[in-house]
Structure formats: C-alpha cells, structure tokens
Amino acid sequence: MSRFNLSIKNWKRLVFILCLIPLGLLIWRVLTDRIFGDVINVMIRDVGLWGMRFLLLSLAITPIRKLSGWRFLASFRRMIGLYGFFYICLHLLMYVVLERSSDMAEIWADIVKRPYITFGMASFVVLIPLAATSVNWMIKKMGGRNWQRLHRAVYYAMIAAVVHYYLLAKADKSQPIIYGSILAILLLYRLFGFLRNQWDSRKSAAA
Numbered sequence: 001m002s003r004f005n006l007s008i009k010n011w012k013r014l015v016f017i018l019c020l021i022p023l024g025l026l027i028w029r030v031l032t033d034r035i036f037g038d039v040i041n042v043m044i045r046d047v048g049l050w051g052m053r054f055l056l057l058s059l060a061i062t063p064i065r066k067l068s069g070w071r072f073l074a075s076f077r078r079m080i081g082l083y084g085f086f087y088i089c090l091h092l093l094m095y096v097v098l099e100r101s102s103d104m105a106e107i108w109a110d111i112v113k114r115p116y117i118t119f120g121m122a123s124f125v126v127l128i129p130l131a132a133t134s135v136n137w138m139i140k141k142m143g144g145r146n147w148q149r150l151h152r153a154v155y156y157a158m159i160a161a162v163v164h165y166y167l168l169a170k171a172d173k174s175q176p177i178i179y180g181s182i183l184a185i186l187l188l189y190r191l192f193g194f195l196r197n198q199w200d201s202r203k204s205a206a207a
C-alpha cells in the first residue's frame with residue numbers, strides 16, 4: 001500500500017466516499033430532471049442494482065485477495081458489504097414508501113402473490129442478522145467460527161436476490177443471468193476451498 005502513498009485508514013475513507021457516488025448521482029439525476037419515464041421505478045431499480053453489485057463485490061474480495069496476494073483488500077470487505085446492505089435498505093424503503101405508500105396490506109399482498117417480491121424479501125430477511133453482527137464487538141462476542149458460520153448465509157441471500165432479479169426481468173434476462181453467473185463462480189470457488197481443506201485435514205490425520 002505504501003507505494004500508493006496512502007495509509008489503509010485513508011484508503012478506507014476514499015472507498016467510503018466512492019461507495020456513495022452511485023447514490024449522489026441518482027439524487028443529482030432526480031433533482032435535475034434527468035430521469036425519463038417512471039422516476040420511482042428507475043430509483044428503486046438503480047439502488048437495487050447497486051446493492052447487488054456491492055454485495056457481490058464484497059463476496060469477490062476474498063478470492064481476489066487470495067489469487068492476487070493483495071492482503072490489504074481484506075480491509076474493505078466489511079465496508080463494501082455494509083454498503084450493499086445500505087443500498088438494499090434504500091431499495092426496500094423506496095418500494096414501501098414511494099411505490100406502495102406504506103400500505104401494509106398491499107405490501108403483504110405483493111409478498112404473497114408476486115414471487116419476485118417474495119424472493120427479494122427473503123433475501124433481505126437473511127441479510128438483516130448478517131449486517132447486525134458486522135460490528136467488532138459482535139464478532140468478538142460470537143467468536144470467529146460462529147460468526148463465519150452465520151455469515152455463510154450471505155450466499156443464500158444472494159441466491160434469493162438473483163432469483164428475485166431473474167423473475168422480475170421481463171423479456172431480456174441477460175443481466176440477471178450475468179449476475180447469477182458471477183455468484184455461481186464465487187460459490188464454486190468457496191466449494192473448491194472447502195473440499196481442498198477437507199482433503200488436507202484427512203491427509204494430515206492419516207499421516
């Protein structure tokens with residue numbers, strides 16, 4: 001990191017600001033009337049897509065770190081994951097307040113009748129405990145192993161999120177398929193890591 005002349009702390013500040021750019025751009029587009037068509041729908045879709053991107057990026061950090069040897073990347077993982085959750089909270093808030101005018105009966109009807117909303121909500125529900133346990137004292141309290149076990153659930157949340165995206169995309173399914181393929185690669189990477197660990201521990205037990 002030193003060759004970039006920035007300390008990790010300053011890199012974190014920079015990444016923190018960079019992650020706010022999509023929201024800033026969206027606000028700017030809304031305030032300057034640069035959105036054509038259904039503004040609320042565009043807003044919901046925009047923050048939903050950024051939530052998906054940040055969450056996938058946070059999952060990609062460990063494989064990229066291991067393959068590249070760039071250990072400093074680990075410092076950004078949690079922040080990017082929490083940003084993903086933040087964008088999804090905005091996504092949900094916009095849907096509840098702007099699209100459904102906080103009408104709980106309508107929202108419940110959507111959850112029950114529209115499978116893409118059911119999957120979106122399921123994904124969100126899984127993400128809540130993960131975000132809530134992402135503070136240092138919680139990680140300490142739970143212990144590293146339990147924390148890691150719980151946080152594996154992020155893959156279930158992401159599978160539900162990709163299904164949510166796939167179901168809501170009407171004619172062109174190429175985007176959800178691309179995001180789904182990225183998730184599949186990340187899942188396969190983890191699976192290979194798990195199988196290799198099993199193999200190694202069996203070998204050392206037999207030796």
Ligand code: HEM
Pocket residue numbers: 041044045046048049051052055088091092095117119120121122123124161164165168
């Ligand atoms: C919290 C529950 C959720 C609700 C109620 C919800 C609702 C919606 C709605 C109403 C749309 C627009 C559908 C349309 O235009 O017809 C949408 C799109 C989308 N949502 Fe969600 N969603 C939820 C969770 C999630 C989660 C957890 C993710 C990802 C991690 C996500 C990612 C997306 C994406 C990528 C789109 C489409 C963006 C695009 O077309 O560019 N949503 N969602």
